[in-house]
Amino acid sequence: MNKAVRDVELALALALYRTMARIRAFEDAAEEASKGGVAAFGASLSEAKVRGPLHLSTGQEAVAAGVCAHLKKSDLLTSTHRGHGHTIAKGAALDRMMCELFGRAPGYNGGKGGSMHIADFSVGMLGANGVVAAGIPIAVGAAHALRARGGSDVVACFFGDGAINRGPFLEGLNWAAVHALPILFVCEDNRWAATTASDATTAGAGALARAEAIGVPGAQVDGNDVFAVWEAAGRLLAEVRKGDGPRLLHAITYRVKGHVSVDAAAYRDAVKHDKELERDPLVIAAQRIATRDQLEAIGREAREEVAAALKIAHEAPWPEAKAAYTDVQDTGAGRWRG
Amino acid sequence: MNKAVRDVELALALALYRTMARIRAFEDAAEEASKGGVAAFGASLSEAKVRGPLHLSTGQEAVAAGVCAHLKKSDLLTSTHRGHGHTIAKGAALDRMMCELFGRAPGYNGGKGGSMHIADFSVGMLGANGVVAAGIPIAVGAAHALRARGGSDVVACFFGDGAINRGPFLEGLNWAAVHALPILFVCEDNRWAATTASDATTAGAGALARAEAIGVPGAQVDGNDVFAVWEAAGRLLAEVRKGDGPRLLHAITYRVKGHVSVDAAAYRDAVKHDKELERDPLVIAAQRIATRDQLEAIGREAREEVAAALKIAHEAPWPEAKAAYTDVQDTGAGRWRG
């Protein structure tokens, strides 16, 4: 391998690491800001900065980073309730994301959506979703639109392992295959669905086997190894861009945190859990990148960027009450109570 | 093979043939009585005896007959919009069925359901359904109930090839496999879904491949060969009864008539269609049963039985208007307009 190639590879590795570091720093900060912020799981609502259910993607950074490294701005992405990582990896700005989580006016959604509906249409991120598997049909439709406009743009459609037991998984994959649509389906398999281990509610050989039976080929990969994800996603996306039809990437990872930030996840086996924590995707990646200084610098920069985002979010204005009445619908606007 | 065995086999073959003949005679009569009976497909509503959409199972008799020959009265069955064959094969009386199609009071549902909701709970037939794939989750629940009462009873769950593209197919099969429920899923693949050829909207290798990927093993069979259906269903049902969990039978057959009785199905290729008609399941069965006289007698008896049923239905009383207000709900009964 000559030096030029090695430089490219190093640059790529560092870029992947940087994406992961930025996601991690963002999630850590969001978690801290959410303490006491959801009226469920026994916790009561407090003056948390980030209110309501906050689903952290801590520990799953390699999937978002490895897949999205291949996406252009003109490619589209649909996400889940656990969508910060995908949003960051697709190119959204951390400060506007943090503003959204804080419910402030400069947030991407003007404070209307919060974490569960985080979106940045300007970079092709068509939204997180509060309904499990709901992003799948939306991705299918978006792919029709891409095809109609021509070119080789694609949709990346992320969902969890729990989502493969909902009807839209079958319907969406079948449809995409029938119409040979340009979609990469990504099953981000963190092996838990809320408080239930997914294997207890999932029969058969898993996401990839199901996809293949529906006519969607793909690959399974260690989702905590960002290079493996990157490699597999690149291969599948090349096929998708060529017009070969949809593909599925089944990435096995682990949900490090509780289902929502205030969930202590006491229902998990502590020993097994600790063992999983040893497979931190940032650590795994770091072990394979020689330049420790650079990694530290990247980590520091990420935390600084998040600190700046936090500061902006803290100081950002709230939306005005009257903003509650915009973006509803044009027809009949103003008819709010009859 | 000694004579006793041959006699048993002949008796079985004749019984299967009889079931098919009764279904055929019933469908032919229903078709005739439905002429002009649906306000769609260009036809307008007339004074037809059988009103509304009537889905005939003509040509698919071997599936119902071959599967249901293995069912006891205490086994349960869920069906589709095309449910007459299943209902007859499960043991319902033709006169009460015909009364139901005619909307008369002695009908199984008192005239409340008609063809699309034909049911005979007294023989374990839990109902046809107007919503594609809706019987699948219902079968799953019924299987839980069977398990709770103990014993080796099973549920037979029929659905069409179009249904395997709806979410409940995935959800129901996965659930049944996870809980190892006693269900035989039967995909009655007549290769059409309304006016659309199913292969144009179905990706992958088909119902059985999908089922296997979800952890439900099974078999594929010529659904116009009643003996083949009988053999495969028997094998799979034995496994289900043993407690091995759900199985799927994929039976390939053909929809001889239009989607509903008044649909001329002009969207089908006439040459191919005629070719398919050569594979009439009654003819195929007859070719393998030596005793032609007996077959003719069976056919005659079936037609006579249906003629009697028609007479009963013609003369049967209509439900009284006040019957419209029974079987709604107990709580708040009488509060019909506020």
Next chain:
Amino acid sequence: MARMNYARASCTALEAAMRSDDRVVVVGEDVGRGGIFGQYRGLQQAFGGKRVIDTPISESTILGAAVGMALAGLQPVVEMRVVDFALCAIDELVNQAAKARYMFGGQGRVAMVARLPNGLWSGSAAQHSQSLEAWFAHIPGLVVVAPATPQDNYSLLQASLACGDPVVYLEHKELWGLEGDVDPAKSAQLGEAEIVHPGRDVTVVTWSRTRHTALEAAALTEQQGVSIEVIDLRTIWPWDRDTVLASAARTGRVLITHEAVQVAGFGAEIAATLAEETDARVRRLGAPRIPVGYSMPLEDESRITPQAISAACTKLLEPRNARNPHR
């Protein structure tokens, strides 16, 4: 001006829209063969399978895909066959289509027309005979339209396609064959009712098929010397308050009648508004709160007849203390 039926009228409007705007696509089951009511006849031949998209029996994905199409720049016309099957796609309609623009703070919007044929369909029993306009009126983000004539099915479909919002477009399951004159130059405003029969004594507010039933009732009452004013709302949300309130002010008596179940039907919203804002006497006539039965005598209990409308109008004219609560 051309004579055509209700199905053809919508088809014509759609064809014009598809010709003038590449973004308009059709998506649904059996649309390639013209749809089961002929409301897409010829469109796939004219525009190909990429714009008139045949789908699997996957209602969730039909409606969900339409949301994705709209967010990514297409303008889908969604075929749901009958409103009853749209119940398999309610998450996609209510949680996604209706809310996407709002949740995402206006970053995207869902311009779509979802066609959900509504109403009692003779002989097809409980799962094919529902009228659910009240549900959709209750959901922020949705526009709800219910054309009753070929002209309206032409003009309101065009207006719905143009409005940019998610529209629940409720054609009636049994009006497809209704013939009428259609003037392609005639446009309609969403939210504008039509006074289809002027009258003095009682205002009858209605929509969809019951417009025609109410017109028959008007002929009946006329014989009894009672003059009723029939208003076809045409748009359920936003409904035309001004026209209804003005008529109520003239007549002082209002009957709201619809094919949907009376309890918590959209008639309740109108009656409630009248109660809040006028002194008019009001009464509703909807279907009883029972599923629609298959057999004719049972099904008839769920029908709104001219006789029943006429009787309800007469009742409204009785002196106030003679009112007999209908329990």
Next chain:
Amino acid sequence: MARMNYARASCTALEAAMRSDDRVVVVGEDVGRGGIFGQYRGLQQAFGGKRVIDTPISESTILGAAVGMALAGLQPVVEMRVVDFALCAIDELVNQAAKARYMFGGQGRVAMVARLPNGLWSGSAAQHSQSLEAWFAHIPGLVVVAPATPQDNYSLLQASLACGDPVVYLEHKELWGLEGDVDPAKSAQLGEAEIVHPGRDVTVVTWSRTRHTALEAAALTEQQGVSIEVIDLRTIWPWDRDTVLASAARTGRVLITHEAVQVAGFGAEIAATLAEETDARVRRLGAPRIPVGYSMPLEDESRITPQAISAACTKLLEPRNARNPHR
């Protein structure tokens, strides 16, 4: 008599029912770990995984399976997490559960209690904050219940399990921690409202969380010399007409208030009935027809406050000609 919270009260009722009747089973996501609100805590340990059934994320099949269970002799309690996710199971609830008994002419029936936590859930935005009782009230076959206190969540859950009909049981998403006394011997009748605060001047009809808001409003108006009578319907369908009409006859003025969107909310049904059958002045106070926003100032626009209830009551007391239509 024991002190417990709203979640525990339902759990206690369920445990008793499961002990006394083998046919009662629980089915839903995460029920084995007690449910996300603790409303099933301890039940799987007590009754095992065959009676407290953990399911995949398959809402259609959770509700659809419950229909099959019921038709085949079990009595399922269905967990839907929040009403918003039940939108993924609407065909099963509306086309199957509600209609099965009727369509099959009474051959089977669907005794089930479907728990669909309803209402605005702080900080969880548009897809987790809906109140859909009006939808279910519109559907023949369904009973609709909305308990507001631990005692009612105990007694009404028992009554719902006993009634033999499909019950849409709408606990409130934010009342789980509410403490109160529960007398296990106290039974409740479905369809019976409770006058939770007697008063002279204005009748306030409400249910679910807004019961508590209305009680706060009663304290506010009392300071202004206005006495309001607060009625908690408790059962939405069948609602207690007699109690409401009797109170309306006493006060002559009725405010109906609920967390659901006002337009086509269940308040419209009550207001319409009052308009048809009484001379009372009526007014409604529901949420505006907008999705619920995430950020506090936006979310607050969808909240019903004691102040708003109190102001609406005051307005009802103004002389008739001073009425100012709220457009």
